[in-house]
Amino acid sequence: MAPATPSSSNLSPSAKSAKSGSDPSTQPGSSTTGRDASSLDTKPAVRHKSPPPPPSSTSSILAPAAKPITPSKSGESSRQTPAATEANDEPPVPKDIINMDIFDQILELEDGDNYEFSVGMTQQYLDQAESTFKDMDAAFDKKDLKQLKDLGHFLKGSSSALGISKVQHSCEIIYNYGKCRNATNTKDITEDVALNRVAPVILRVKAEFREANEYLRDWFQQQGANF
Incomplete structure (x- = not known):
């Protein structure tokens, strides 16, 4: 018992x-x-004239956007090949969606509290980026590396002006691949390798653009700006 x-x-x-x-x-x-x-409770307080630091965790950022932005149909199959995912020479992606130092400089140019200047500049950038991505898809379908190089260089510059750091980073890689150089611009690669490696970067930069778009729109709306 x-x-x-x-x-x-x-x-x-x-x-x-x-x-x-x-x-x-x-x-x-x-x-x-x-x-x-x-x-x-790590949510930063909203500062006047300065947006809070965007989230730095890549996994948490991309969770809502797990479904990739699909490029044109004709280039879809080649973007999923094993060779296309090999980018072991790429530099690390920046942690922040927005470079706050640069964005603060844009906000300092405001004349008043309605954010008219920064909203206009941001909207122009968003429109240009959307158009550029369509051109990138067309250039990829035609295997036009020179056009991809030019488009990557263009969007890299406009992203840098606003502090859209992740998009700027990926566009620089697209620019380098368009020159048939590796991601860090340290050695030559063949056209086939360049096309395979640039494919996933085009998909990635669209997701990075989308998260920057959502972050900026949310912040301006919190300030009461007409966006």
């Missing part, structure tokens, strides 16, 4: 805790939980 065990009603609070294997300090009513909960 098994020895009798004490019922839970006869156990002291500390004994109950030991039996359950839990630490009373971690229970819902403890002060430790309050401190941990407050430390998890």
